[in-house]
Amino acid sequence: xxxxxxxxxxxxxxxxxxIAKAVLAKGLxxxxxxxxxxxxxxxxxxxxxxxxxxxxxxxxxxSDMVIIAVRPEHxxxxxxxxxxxxxxxxxxxxxxxxxxxxxxxSAVVRAMPNAAVEIEQSFTPWxxxxxxxxxxxxxxxxxxxxxxxxxxxxxxxxxxYLSALSGTGPAFPALLLTALSNQAIAAGIPADIAQxxxxxxxxxxxxLLASRDPQxxxxxxxxYRGVTAAALQAMTHGHxxxxxxxxxxxxxxxxxxxxxx
Ligand SMILES: NC(=O)c1ccc[n+]([C@@H]2O[C@H](COP(=O)([O-])OP(=O)(O)OC[C@H]3O[C@@H](n4cnc5c(N)ncnc54)[C@H](OP(=O)(O)O)[C@@H]3O)[C@@H](O)[C@H]2O)c1
Numbered sequence: 048x049x050x051x052x053x054x055x056x057x058x059x060x061x062x063x064x065x066i067a068k069a070v071l072a073k074g075l076x077x078x079x080x081x082x083x084x085x086x087x088x089x090x091x092x093x094x095x096x097x098x099x100x101x102x103x104x105x106x107x108x109x110s111d112m113v114i115i116a117v118r119p120e121h122x123x124x125x126x127x128x129x130x131x132x133x134x135x136x137x138x139x140x141x142x143x144x145x146x147x148x149x150x151x152x153s154a155v156v157r158a159m160p161n162a163a164v165e166i167e168q169s170f171t172p173w174x175x176x177x178x179x180x181x182x183x184x185x186x187x188x189x190x191x192x193x194x195x196x197x198x199x200x201x202x203x204x205x206x207x208y209l210s211a212l213s214g215t216g217p218a219f220p221a222l223l224l225t226a227l228s229n230q231a232i233a234a235g236i237p238a239d240i241a242q243x244x245x246x247x248x249x250x251x252x253x254x255l256l257a258s259r260d261p262q263x264x265x266x267x268x269x270x271y272r273g274v275t276a277a278a279l280q281a282m283t284h285g286h287x288x289x290x291x292x293x294x295x296x297x298x299x300x301x302x303x304x305x306x307x308x
Contacts, residue, residue: 054110056103056117058083059090062137063116065164067092069193082106103127139210140305143176154179156187157206161216169195170213174203211298224249
């Protein structure tokens, strides 16, 4: 447990709310040291002793570390002075420099969790801009470990690229699941069976990857020269890797473009 006070601007949202719940459940911050804000003024965590405010400056004044968990388009209207404090931004596409200039924060962390914060299974890369000692960085790391795994990266540009990779959370698997299921239905498999089969591949069988090397699994299955090998080869010949590369570049380009607006 830390002595610092954490403020979460937008603490009722998907990401902000999940992080607030997790840091309390994991005991990293006691309820008395958590302040959350939103515009509507209601939050279930208020019943657990966390403070709820609608005045973002009041939240900043009470906090040592402030997470900004509002959507990027709402950032310009925040008008907060965080001089001497650390800001952790979850917003895609707004540079650390822009955030530092607009808030006067002494350090800005740009972090990119994903929707799996909800089940404490996010991967959160984070980048630090400005002055932050080892204790501060350790707290940031522990904060994001409350909702999964986390790692500091040394270049801000990595955050833009990773926004399109891990930041998308369940999006790529959802697309794969839907494609597998729809193709099976089109091939005449009953819809309920197609959906069970596709869900098993993407959600259940893939659990093996938690403890097994993916390339070894591919190599072993291709070595059988059977059904799986034929299916995977069709993917390779269809330039699957290149398509993934293009998808990531397109997503990263949007993240970078956001930086300039
Ligand atoms: N969702 C994802 O998968 C994902 C992944 C990576 C990064 N992100 C980033 O995370 C941020 C939050 O995304 P989200 O999906 O959690 O959004 P969300 O569910 O819409 O949450 C945003 C929250 O901000 C509050 N809010 C809006 N304006 C505010 C203001 N002026 N003062 C205080 N609170 C305010 C809203 O509550 P009220 O309407 O009550 O004010 C809402 O609870 C975004 O910047 C996004 O780029 C999201």
